Amino acid sequence: MQPSKARPNKPITAYRAKETMRKLVFGYFFYSLVIGLGFAILYPLIKLVPFVFNHLEDLGNPDVIWIPLxxxxxxxxxxxxxxxGNGIPMLQSVAYAAVIAMIQIFMCAVAGYSLGRVDFWGRSLVMFLVIVTFVVPPQSLLISQYLSFKHFDVFGLFSALGGGTIDLINQPYTLYVIALLGFGVKQSMFVFIFRQFFKGLPKELEEAAYIDGCGFYKTFFRIGLPNALPAIMTVGILAFVWNYGDTYYTGYFHPDGPYLSLKLMTTFAPANVNNILYAVRTWYDAPGATTFAFDAVKQAAALIFLLPLLILYFFAQKRIVENLEQSGIVG
Structure with missing residues (x-):
C-alpha cells in the first residue's frame, strides 16, 4: 500500500501570499513617503548648490538650471x-551664543532642580507660570520688558541711591542680564526640561547625600549637576542654536551689537538691493548681474552663517536624539 502524497495546506499558502502582498504594499507606500519627504526637505538645498556656485552673469539664464556653465x-x-570681513563678526557671534548658553544652563538648572526636587508651597503655581511664559508669545511682553530695561531699577534702590534709574537698552551686557534674570530666548522651556529631568532622579541619591552631610547646594552641585549631563547637553545645544540665530532680543535690546543674525538682516534688506548689485558688478566685473545675483549672494551668506551650526550638528548628531530622550522633554 503506497503512502498518500501530502497535500499543500491551502489556507497557510493563501495566508503567506496575503502577508507578502501586504508587506509589499506597505513597504511601497512607506518608502515612497520617506523618499518624498526627504526630497521635499532636501530640494531647496539641492537647488541652492548650483545656484550659489554659478557665475553671477549666468544667474537667471533659462538655459542654466542644474549644471553651471x-x-x-x-x-x-x-x-x-x-x-x-576677516571672520571676527562670526567669532563674536559664536562667543556670544556660547556665553549666553552657559548662563541659561546654570540658571535653568537651578530653577529646574528647585521645581523638581524641592517641595515648597506654591510650586505648582510657579511651574504653571513657567509654562504660561513659554506659551505666551514674547511679542506680547515686549513693551513691559522694554520699559523695565529702559528704566531699570531694583525695588527702587537705584533711584534712592543714585537719584535715577539705569538705561540698559543697547548696552553690551543687556542680553546677559536678561539671561541671568530668566527672560532669555526660550528660557522657560529650558527650565521645563531640567525640571522634568531632575524629577525623574532617584530619591536615594539625595538621601545618601544628606546622610553624608551635604546641604541643598552641595547636593545640587555634587549630585544633581553631574547626573544631569543629558539635560545639560540638550539645553546647551538648543540655547546655542537659538541665540546664535536670534534677531528678536538682539534687535530690540542691543541693536548695535556685533551679531551676524542682525547684520545679515540689515545688509540684505530690500532697500539695499541696488547698492549690493552695484558693488557686485564693480568688484567682479559682472555688468550683466541681475537681482538673481543679489539672491545668490544672500544665499551664500546664509550658508556661511550656518557653518558653526552644521559643525556642531556634525559632532553632536549621535548624542542629540539620545539626550532629548533622556532629558525628559518627552515626559
Missing part, C-alpha cells in the same frame, strides 16, 4: 566681503 565662488566672496 562656469563654476564660480564670487557669491561667497561677495558675501564674505559684505558681511563677514
Amino acid at each position: 562656469e563654476l564660480s565662488v564670487d557669491s561667497f566672496r561677495a558675501a564674505s566681503r559684505l558681511v563677514f
Whole structure:
C-alpha cells in the first residue's frame, strides 16, 4: 500500500501570499513617503548648490538650471566681503551664543532642580507660570520688558541711591542680564526640561547625600549637576542654536551689537538691493548681474552663517536624539 502524497495546506499558502502582498504594499507606500519627504526637505538645498556656485552673469539664464556653465565662488566672496570681513563678526557671534548658553544652563538648572526636587508651597503655581511664559508669545511682553530695561531699577534702590534709574537698552551686557534674570530666548522651556529631568532622579541619591552631610547646594552641585549631563547637553545645544540665530532680543535690546543674525538682516534688506548689485558688478566685473545675483549672494551668506551650526550638528548628531530622550522633554 503506497503512502498518500501530502497535500499543500491551502489556507497557510493563501495566508503567506496575503502577508507578502501586504508587506509589499506597505513597504511601497512607506518608502515612497520617506523618499518624498526627504526630497521635499532636501530640494531647496539641492537647488541652492548650483545656484550659489554659478557665475553671477549666468544667474537667471533659462538655459542654466542644474549644471553651471562656469563654476564660480564670487557669491561667497561677495558675501564674505559684505558681511563677514576677516571672520571676527562670526567669532563674536559664536562667543556670544556660547556665553549666553552657559548662563541659561546654570540658571535653568537651578530653577529646574528647585521645581523638581524641592517641595515648597506654591510650586505648582510657579511651574504653571513657567509654562504660561513659554506659551505666551514674547511679542506680547515686549513693551513691559522694554520699559523695565529702559528704566531699570531694583525695588527702587537705584533711584534712592543714585537719584535715577539705569538705561540698559543697547548696552553690551543687556542680553546677559536678561539671561541671568530668566527672560532669555526660550528660557522657560529650558527650565521645563531640567525640571522634568531632575524629577525623574532617584530619591536615594539625595538621601545618601544628606546622610553624608551635604546641604541643598552641595547636593545640587555634587549630585544633581553631574547626573544631569543629558539635560545639560540638550539645553546647551538648543540655547546655542537659538541665540546664535536670534534677531528678536538682539534687535530690540542691543541693536548695535556685533551679531551676524542682525547684520545679515540689515545688509540684505530690500532697500539695499541696488547698492549690493552695484558693488557686485564693480568688484567682479559682472555688468550683466541681475537681482538673481543679489539672491545668490544672500544665499551664500546664509550658508556661511550656518557653518558653526552644521559643525556642531556634525559632532553632536549621535548624542542629540539620545539626550532629548533622556532629558525628559518627552515626559
